[in-house]
Amino acid sequence: MKSRDQLKKNLEQFGEIRSDEPMKTHTTFGIGGPAEIFLTVRTSNNLAEAIRITSEANADLFILGSGSNIVVGDKGISGVVIDNRAKKLKQIDKFHFQIESGANFSGTARRMCRFGLAGLAWAVGIPGTFGGAVVYNAGAYGGCLSDVLVRANLFSPTSGSVWFDSEDLQLTYRNSVLQNNQFKQQTVLEVEIMLQEGDATSLISEVAKYDERRLSTQPRERNPGSMFRNPSTQPAWKLIEAVGMRGMTKGEAKISEEHANFFVNTQQAQAKDVLWLVEEAEKRVYDTFGMKLIREVNFVGKF
Numbered sequence: 001m002k003s004r005d006q007l008k009k010n011l012e013q014f015g016e017i018r019s020d021e022p023m024k025t026h027t028t029f030g031i032g033g034p035a036e037i038f039l040t041v042r043t044s045n046n047l048a049e050a051i052r053i054t055s056e057a058n059a060d061l062f063i064l065g066s067g068s069n070i071v072v073g074d075k076g077i078s079g080v081v082i083d084n085r086a087k088k089l090k091q092i093d094k095f096h097f098q099i100e101s102g103a104n105f106s107g108t109a110r111r112m113c114r115f116g117l118a119g120l121a122w123a124v125g126i127p128g129t130f131g132g133a134v135v136y137n138a139g140a141y142g143g144c145l146s147d148v149l150v151r152a153n154l155f156s157p158t159s160g161s162v163w164f165d166s167e168d169l170q171l172t173y174r175n176s177v178l179q180n181n182q183f184k185q186q187t188v189l190e191v192e193i194m195l196q197e198g199d200a201t202s203l204i205s206e207v208a209k210y211d212e213r214r215l216s217t218q219p220r221e222r223n224p225g226s227m228f229r230n231p232s233t234q235p236a237w238k239l240i241e242a243v244g245m246r247g248m249t250k251g252e253a254k255i256s257e258e259h260a261n262f263f264v265n266t267q268q269a270q271a272k273d274v275l276w277l278v279e280e281a282e283k284r285v286y287d288t289f290g291m292k293l294i295r296e297v298n299f300v301g302k303f
């Protein structure tokens with residue numbers, strides 16, 4: 001307890017700090033127990049320093065972007081959660097931008113379209129930060145981050161901050177080196193992206209089409225996006241539907257009627273009920289088709 005108080009004191013200089021902060025207020029799913037220590041940082045320097053101090057104290061660490069791709073357990077997260085709000089954007093030349101990893105991905109994409117810069121129109125409906133977008137190589141409608149990412153600045157307490165070229169990050173479908181064990185300790189501090197000349201009017205109408213498409217295919221209830229990656233042979237929703245789980249509920253968690261790869265929070269769902277539905281879908285799909293569904297959403301903390 002004493003060492004936790006000391007850690008909190010050491011972290012105070014880097015941002016606002018709270019104890020036992022309910023994670024359900026920091027996730028798009030609206031689910032999740034308390035974070036033992038919750039620190040909000042607003043610069044990438046403070047993000048790096050806070051990671052270093054947490055590591056020196058041997059405390060558990062979780063980096064939070066916008067919480068749009070996580071399910072946090074009902075018993076919460078022990079150690080330190082760093083809420084990354086470092087959002088500075090620097091224009092290097094007409095098409096070239098350096099952006100801190102806590103910047104909003106879809107908001108930036110919309111802004112670039114309005115400025116007549118092409119390359120990110122497909123991203124306007126993807127919630128989250130640039131940091132999260134690198135981890136998952138966020139993508140939609142045929143586009144993905146790797147199309148525009150030049151390089152990313154990664155930080156770890158052992159190697160400090162190092163710029164990696166996009167090719168070295170192995171950005172593939174909803175995957176990157178940041179999901180592999182040897183890179184799991186790395187945090188994205190900044191990204192550099194390269195856009196192209198475009199026409200604002202046609203980009204804005206392209207954005208409107210993507211917005212319309214999302215509104216007509218995705219549920220309105222709170223959710224963390226697609227639960228599973230789509231296998232190469234067929235979409236995950238088809239498999240979940242085929243095993244009779246579309247619309248299935250457990251407590252106040254539900255597999256959406258509109259899109260069976262979306263698991264939604266109908267009111268005050270508990271993480272343990274979401275986990276039950278997820279494990280049941282995995283089991284039924286495996287038993288029926290011999291296929292292993294791979295989770296896109298990250299399950300974090302104690303359930």
Ligand SMILES: Cc1cc2nc3c(=O)[nH]c(=O)nc-3n(C[C@H](O)[C@H](O)[C@H](O)COP(=O)(O)OP(=O)(O)OC[C@H]3O[C@@H](n4cnc5c(N)ncnc54)[C@H](O)[C@@H]3O)c2cc1C
Nearest residue numbers: 065066067068069127128129131132133138139187188225
């Ligand atoms: C309604 C809805 C629709 C969605 N549609 C799409 C879609 O079309 N395409 C798509 O690709 N995704 C989609 N998603 C999923 C989600 O938006 C993306 O995966 C997004 O990139 C996650 O970013 P985040 O900042 O919210 O990450 P979080 O959920 O906060 O974190 C997710 C993981 O990334 C790690 N992380 C976050 N920031 C960093 C960082 N700076 N450095 C290292 N690790 C970090 C976290 O530790 C955690 O493990 C959707 C989600 C929702 C809710």
